[in-house]
Amino acid sequence: MVIDRATLLESKAWPIVEAQRLAERVARQPPAKGHVLFQTGYGPSGLPHIGTFGEVFRTTMVRQAFARLSDVPTRLYTFSDDMDGLRKVPDNLPNRDMVGSHLGKPLTSIPDPFGTHESFGAHMNARLRAFLDRFGFDYTFQSATACYRSGVFDATLIRVLERYDAIKAVVMPYLGAERQASYSPVLPVCPKTGRVLQVPIERVDPDAGTVVYRDEDGHFVEQSVRGGNCKLQWRADWALRWVALDVDYEMSGKDLIDSAKLSGQIARILGGRQPDGFFYELFLDEAGQKISKSKGNGLSVDQWLRYGTEQSLALFMFQAPKKAKRLYFDVIPRQEDDYASLLEQVPAQEPRALASNPVWHMYDGAPPTGGGNGLGPRGGQVLSYAMLLNLAAVVNADRPEQLWRFIAKYAPDATPESAPRLDALVHHAIAYYQDFVLPAKAYRLADARERAALEELERTLAALPAEAEAEAIQYEVYEIGKRHDFANLRDWFKALYEILLGQDQGPRFGSFVAVYGIGPTRELIGKALGGALLAKGGGL
Known part of the structure; x- marks a missing residue:
């Protein structure tokens, strides 16, 4: 059914509320790129998981709602942070020793331990795409490695060098003393070892597009930030992505509220803005x-x-x-x-x-x-x-x-x-x-009151037509419970479940009898009263 825009705007459904807020922002400042960009992030050091599904699914819900409120086209990027340096070897990988010998390198520079793709990162990215395709999501895959190496991020990286001190000033108060001594938003990729280096930057040169640092051997190196020769620390990296790609909407977990705030400040320093979005609760x-x-x-x-x-x-x-x-x-x-x-x-x-x-x-x-x-x-x-x-x-x-x-x-x-x-x-x-x-089934015998009620239930069922409807059966079950002084009828139904099913809860009992059948239910009651269920663990 098509629902008109006015009716949609009356809805309190959260995707519509989110989409309305985004539509108002877009109306105030239409995107120069000609479309509204939604984005989700993925860390490919591990396999896609249920949180990955949740983030892409929820973002898709907002995207669909937005399309009903606005004529501006939309796109969804699922972004893989595959330029990250691997910090530790996941426990569930094959060839862990081989992977361990490449610690510190970007995931796309580490051989595939599964032996099916050109790199560890490429393997995980393929798993991500297969995962999303399984559910039919409409998305465009984006790789951090491809964006860094192809030059997509180059112009914004130069802006990072131009505003380097301002970015550091935003982040430094949130770091410990030891980390402050070496912190740089720019992480060079060592040309000798291929590792992502967390080293102090001695000098930045925005005009040349370079940084100077001491490499792992203690030598000074001047290196371009373009073409994948560096990546940014993750808060700055998040902001880089928002600004370079002009992201309009990205949600994230509640645990990232402070990080998103810092990334938003960095995005503004870079001349961009923080996307709309909300923080979802963790499971x-x-x-x-x-x-x-x-x-x-x-x-x-x-x-x-x-x-x-x-x-x-x-x-x-x-x-x-x-x-x-x-x-x-x-x-x-x-x-x-x-x-x-x-x-x-x-x-x-x-x-x-x-x-x-x-x-x-x-x-x-x-x-x-x-x-x-x-x-x-x-x-x-x-x-x-x-x-x-x-x-x-x-x-x-x-x-x-x-x-x-x-x-x-x-x-x-x-x-x-x-x-x-x-x-x-x-x-x-x-x-x-x-x-x-x-594994948790535990039958019990009926006490005297329950036995009398079950005996009456068996007689009552015998008197009902074989095709009795669920409501008619349910009415009789209720009345039997009342006649046998179950002040709280929940106790009567709980007794039925424990004695007949071996569990403390169950379905609406009349509906169960209608499906299972009056004859089999009478037989089940007879087995329960005779102790056969307790002896054999149930089953007919």
């Missing part, structure tokens, strides 16, 4: 600690995609980017079901509500049709990821056909071919069940 691990690449305490994209879909990952990245969120396996089921629910809402939503629906943004205004899981709802209930997990728990599933046997009863026309999203969820749910639910 937290299972224990509420910040995710760290070096600690490896986060979740990788491949790990997410073992248990969930690309759509659920995109939704997780879309929701509340300025709020710290736990990034762990247990968030995936909720994201899958939230995505399905949001997609189900699309056809009936008015434009104002649709503009705030994350799914509308995720699909650039053209979300798919056919239901949140590829099936239309039956009896008002969508076959959810949570439901699939609990079916897997009951039958101890390790094969998709075990779940499809029940799905076929619930939706006879559905097949893995006709409902590919649902089939993907089946595979993901089985993987999640096998890795996380099964």
